[in-house]
Amino acid sequence: MSSQPPRSRRTTLIIGLVVGLLGVGGWLGGLYLEYVEAKGIPYSGETLPAECEISAALKREALVSNPVLVQRPEEANRELVRHTQCFWKQTKGQDGFDKRILGIHVYRHTDFTDPQAAARATYEDLSVAGGAGVPGLGDAANSAQRPNEGTTEVALVVRRGPLVYQVTYRGSYRGFFADRPVEVGLAEDITRKVVRELMAKP
Numbered sequence: 436m437s438s439q440p441p442r443s444r445r446t447t448l449i450i451g452l453v454v455g456l457l458g459v460g461g462w463l464g465g466l467y468l469e470y471v472e473a474k475g476i477p478y479s480g481e482t483l484p485a486e487c488e489i490s491a492a493l494k495r496e497a498l499v500s501n502p503v504l505v506q507r508p509e510e511a512n513r514e515l516v517r518h519t520q521c522f523w524k525q526t527k528g529q530d531g532f533d534k535r536i537l538g539i540h541v542y543r544h545t546d547f548t549d550p551q552a553a554a555r556a557t558y559e560d561l562s563v564a565g566g567a568g569v570p571g572l573g574d575a576a577n578s579a580q581r582p583n584e585g586t587t588e589v590a591l592v593v594r595r596g597p598l599v600y601q602v603t604y605r606g607s608y609r610g611f612f613a614d615r616p617v618e619v620g621l622a623e624d625i626t627r628k629v630v631r632e633l634m635a636k637p
Contacts, residue, residue: 475525517543550597
């Protein structure tokens, strides 16, 4: 007797193999399309308050150009802490292939009876336990790396007089199967440059 499987069985095996290969091909094709797709969102056109503005050169270096306002103080609402929050995200088709996002918080304590003490309290609340001090940056500065799978995120908190700045920068290099975190030193450098520009404002 022949040891060959019946024709119907061979046909089923061949069809199964073809379907499997097509499935793998479709999966790889989907990965490729996601890999080559430009990251970011359409340009928002938002106007950010001065507290969030950074130079065009620094935006190019950080690979972010898309302003997104989250919160700004309202003059009619006399909150003691005047909190401004915004992001610089990526503009689709403009800011490169890899993933980046920059977050900025600015806290003003000028309405407190003791602005310096209030700023110190906010700084202590925002500083990450175990973070490293950054000499020569404001009155006090704390920089820490936040754990994130496949990406690097650095958070920098700086106190200068009645102001407290919190800047976060997150980034990764895109890979075909998995992303690779950017260098911690690169993220630290971006956050420090951002804070220096913000502190230089009148």
